[in-house]
Amino acid sequence: MNTAVLALGNRLRRIPISVIVVSIIFLAIVLIAIFAPWLAPADPAKQNLLARLKGPGFELRGVTYWLGTDDLGRDLLSRTMYGAGVSLSVAILSVVVSSLVGVTLGMVAGWFRGKIEIVIMRLVDIMMSIPAILLAVLTVAVLGPGFLKLVLVLGLTRWPRYTRVAYAQTLQVANLPFIKASELAGAGAGRILFHHILPNIAGPLLIVATAEFGLMILMEAGLSFLGLGIQPPAASWGSIMSVGRQYLERAWWIVAFPGVCLFLLVFSVNVLGDWLRDEIDPRSRAR
Amino acid sequence: MSDAPKVLELRDVAVHFGGRGGFLSSPGPVVKAVNGVDLEIGRAETVALVGESGCGKSTLSNTIVGLQAPVSGSVRVSGEEVVGADKKKLNDIRRKVQMIFQDPALSLDPRSTVGATIAEPLIVRGVAKGRELKEHVATLLQQVGLRPEFADRYPHQFSGGQRQRVVIARALALEPDLVICDEPVSALDVSVRAQILNLLVALQKRTGVSYLFVSHDLGVVRHICDRVVVMYLGRFVEMADRDTFFANPKHPYTKALMSAVPEADPVVQRSKERIILGGELPSPANIPSGCAFHTRCPLATEICSKERPELTSRPDGARVACHHA
Numbered sequence: 001m002n003t004a005v006l007a008l009g010n011r012l013r014r015i016p017i018s019v020i021v022v023s024i025i026f027l028a029i030v031l032i033a034i035f036a037p038w039l040a041p042a043d044p045a046k047q048n049l050l051a052r053l054k055g056p057g058f059e060l061r062g063v064t065y066w067l068g069t070d071d072l073g074r075d076l077l078s079r080t081m082y083g084a085g086v087s088l089s090v091a092i093l094s095v096v097v098s099s100l101v102g103v104t105l106g107m108v109a110g111w112f113r114g115k116i117e118i119v120i121m122r123l124v125d126i127m128m129s130i131p132a133i134l135l136a137v138l139t140v141a142v143l144g145p146g147f148l149k150l151v152l153v154l155g156l157t158r159w160p161r162y163t164r165v166a167y168a169q170t171l172q173v174a175n176l177p178f179i180k181a182s183e184l185a186g187a188g189a190g191r192i193l194f195h196h197i198l199p200n201i202a203g204p205l206l207i208v209a210t211a212e213f214g215l216m217i218l219m220e221a222g223l224s225f226l227g228l229g230i231q232p233p234a235a236s237w238g239s240i241m242s243v244g245r246q247y248l249e250r251a252w253w254i255v256a257f258p259g260v261c262l263f264l265l266v267f268s269v270n271v272l273g274d275w276l277r278d279e280i281d282p283r284s285r286a287r
Numbered sequence: 288m289s290d291a292p293k294v295l296e297l298r299d300v301a302v303h304f305g306g307r308g309g310f311l312s313s314p315g316p317v318v319k320a321v322n323g324v325d326l327e328i329g330r331a332e333t334v335a336l337v338g339e340s341g342c343g344k345s346t347l348s349n350t351i352v353g354l355q356a357p358v359s360g361s362v363r364v365s366g367e368e369v370v371g372a373d374k375k376k377l378n379d380i381r382r383k384v385q386m387i388f389q390d391p392a393l394s395l396d397p398r399s400t401v402g403a404t405i406a407e408p409l410i411v412r413g414v415a416k417g418r419e420l421k422e423h424v425a426t427l428l429q430q431v432g433l434r435p436e437f438a439d440r441y442p443h444q445f446s447g448g449q450r451q452r453v454v455i456a457r458a459l460a461l462e463p464d465l466v467i468c469d470e471p472v473s474a475l476d477v478s479v480r481a482q483i484l485n486l487l488v489a490l491q492k493r494t495g496v497s498y499l500f501v502s503h504d505l506g507v508v509r510h511i512c513d514r515v516v517v518m519y520l521g522r523f524v525e526m527a528d529r530d531t532f533f534a535n536p537k538h539p540y541t542k543a544l545m546s547a548v549p550e551a552d553p554v555v556q557r558s559k560e561r562i563i564l565g566g567e568l569p570s571p572a573n574i575p576s577g578c579a580f581h582t583r584c585p586l587a588t589e590i591c592s593k594e595r596p597e598l599t600s601r602p603d604g605a606r607v608a609c610h611h612a
Contacts, residue, residue, distance in 0.1 A: 176393050180386070182396075185407045185412075186382060186412050196399070
């Protein structure tokens with residue numbers, strides 16, 4: 001027990017500063033997203049037409065708008081806080097959905113080969129040749145907008161990249177002798193895929209997932225911009241920014257603050273992903 | 288030898304690949320990797336399978352362990368037919384045959400602890416659970432000369448020789464009748480080869496396991512094997528007891544192989560007759576007519592390209608497939 005504690009201490013000490021910094025940023029964003037209703041200084045939907053497009057630090061009747069206001073005079077700080085939750089949950093959930101679907105299909109195609117491989121990989125080609133945003137627009141147009149539908153649409157259109165990577169990696173790992181040894185030991189396909197192939201292909205998949213995470217936030221922004229995502233007056237970073245785009249010359253802050261938050265979130269997720277990929281590899285741990 | 292069922296009996300085994308076109312591909316040539324192979328291995332016997340790369344050694348090993356189905360012939364493990372067996376039976380038979388691979392760095396899952404790797408066959412077959420499993424793994428580690436505490440470590444923390452010991456422990460976990468050793472020491476440092484070979488011999492003495500020892504290192508073969516089988520392009524060309532084999536190799540291909548073994552004594556080495564084979568190993572997709580070896584054989588005459596020689600017994604007990612030897 002004691003050695004385990006010591007080992008953990010050693011590992012914590014070896015975490016690079018950059019990872020600690022981005023973890024704090026990431027955690028802060030998550031906490032703000034969760035506690036937005038208590039932290040936000042104002043109602044994010046409350047309009048004040050007298051305070052339209054006012055800059056950061058603007059005061060009106062004793063109320064300070066720290067990050068300024070948007071085109072309807074709503075408090076940008078509150079909207080950004082509330083928006084964090086929407087952006088984060090859409091991104092996380094859709095990455096979970098698409099990676100589950102994509103990785104499963106890719107490993108199945110790479111392991112079983114034959115007809116199922118042809119079907120899955122051609123399907124991937126077809127999906128990749130349709131512009132994702134177009135497909136998403138079509139699906140939302142049919143199903144109608146809404147948070148859950150948005151997650152499903154993003155998740156079910158973005159799986160092919162995971163499938164490609166999982167498939168290629170599975171093909172590679174499946175030929176290694178230790179997989180053959182497992183087969184000889186009597187392990188079934190499920191055990192081999194879960195215990196031996198998945199851990200060995202997790203690194204590249206993690207990188208795809210972190211890249212997709214940022215993309216998902218942007219896709220959500222795009223769909224919200226088209227009116228197909230989050231419905232007003234609810235805010236997401238994407239929808240705040242797409243509104244702000246029109247006022248970029250007069251009110252830079254509407255785009256800038258959610259934009260900086262978006263950048264920080266995506267950046268920290270990418271750094272964390274890189275670090276995590278190395279950390280799940282036993283070869284990179286203390287020898 | 289006794290009447291007890293042989294650990295392994297191969298009868299006229301043939302394994303071919305390809306020939307069938309896929310959804311978008313035209314049929315390719317049929318690769319005849321293994322042809323008309325007969326072999327018996329008795330209990331606690333070690334048989335060496337010798338031949339150059341691409342001669343069908345690996346295909347034959349895969350067929351024996353059941354990862355590759357033969358197109359014809361019969362494979363019996365401890366008297367049980369593997370060919371055509373249903374899934375459940377095949378699974379039962381499979382536990383009697385295990386394998387040790389060439390490169391220990393690739394034959395252990397880098398993401399699994401050594402203990403988990405050795406435990407896998409025991410878990411999958413439901414042999415042991417919980418504490419019992421832990422003890423079983425510890426015993427296996429001790430058997431191959433590793434400390435039981437090593438169970439929590441990962442493969443990258445071991446040397447090549449230690450890794451190969453782990454591989455051996457996993458192969459022995461299910462107490463198999465036959466272990467196929469696919470070049471088990473060729474990836475190791477010369478200094479640890481002897482240790483691993485001695486370990487294999489010691490384990491055989493204790494458990495009575497048989498080995499099919501695939502190798503092209505005749506020095507190693509001489510050290511460990513009871514019998515030697517030489518394979519060329521999917522067929523056996525010579526089979527003999529070890530002493531007969533090394534004292535009096537008969538097939539011209541065997542002689543060429545032997546002449547390539549370096550001698551420790553430079554005087555002997557210089558005086559040694561070197562038989563250099565011309566050309567490359569022909570493709571198994573396009574095996575030469577008659578005796579497959581005639582394209583490279585120094586003794587070849589007309590009959591060799593027309594008629595395939597069968598394995599025939601010689602007075603000293605060796606069996607050779609050659610018109611001239």
